[in-house]
Amino acid sequence: MNVKLENRIHVFRAEHRMSQSDLANEIGVSRKTISTIEVGRFVPSTVIALKIAQYFKVPVEDIFSLEEIS
Amino acid sequence: MENKSRSSADHADIHRRLISITILVFSLIYAAKVASYIVGNELMQYVTYAGYGFAGLALVLMLTTIYWKLKFIPGKDRYQLLYSEDSYANAMMNKSFKNSWMVTLLLLFLVSSLINKQSSVFPDQFYLDVCVFIMLSTFSLNFIFMFRGDKEDLTERDMV
Numbered sequence: 001m002n003v004k005l006e007n008r009i010h011v012f013r014a015e016h017r018m019s020q021s022d023l024a025n026e027i028g029v030s031r032k033t034i035s036t037i038e039v040g041r042f043v044p045s046t047v048i049a050l051k052i053a054q055y056f057k058v059p060v061e062d063i064f065s066l067e068e069i070s
Numbered sequence: 071m072e073n074k075s076r077s078s079a080d081h082a083d084i085h086r087r088l089i090s091i092t093i094l095v096f097s098l099i100y101a102a103k104v105a106s107y108i109v110g111n112e113l114m115q116y117v118t119y120a121g122y123g124f125a126g127l128a129l130v131l132m133l134t135t136i137y138w139k140l141k142f143i144p145g146k147d148r149y150q151l152l153y154s155e156d157s158y159a160n161a162m163m164n165k166s167f168k169n170s171w172m173v174t175l176l177l178l179f180l181v182s183s184l185i186n187k188q189s190s191v192f193p194d195q196f197y198l199d200v201c202v203f204i205m206l207s208t209f210s211l212n213f214i215f216m217f218r219g220d221k222e223d224l225t226e227r228d229m230v
Contacts, residue, residue, distance in 0.1 A: 030079035033158040
């Protein structure tokens, strides 16, 4: 089964009116790290994924999901 | 250049970029050494001056890199920011080291068959300098390519 990690970080950022830099500062990573996670170029560690979910006060599954690819 | 304050994590990314550029310049020093075995006497002087120039530039970059680390990355966060896999820059640096290692290993297999051969056109040092040049340039160019700015770096995408 081939899967791809999808995320809705930009949706949550929009709801909270945050820039990538703002979120990066809250999580403790660089803006480049957040931007590459958003576009799918970088798979975040479990710690970063949980920190993002914790910040937005939602389960991690609300932000990250696995999509099957053919 | 944008005039906004950067976090320690952003400065750590800049530090990684400085390391890759410094290593690229070091690779150019070895490129000059390799070229010195190949070029004729009329170009030797220019190659030598180029080597000295790259060496000076490498020294400046090395000092800048050390300064950046000490000035902008707090001591208490330094280990986490510079060595954690949570950072895109660190992950790409590790990937670049891995790619460079693989290329260098293959090259060393090839070089080991050429060194100490009577029929070899060049001295043994030439082959070693080629290996070091390939090793350093593979790492630095790999990292610079992987860390390139893309459309996600545009401010209109960054802002909500």
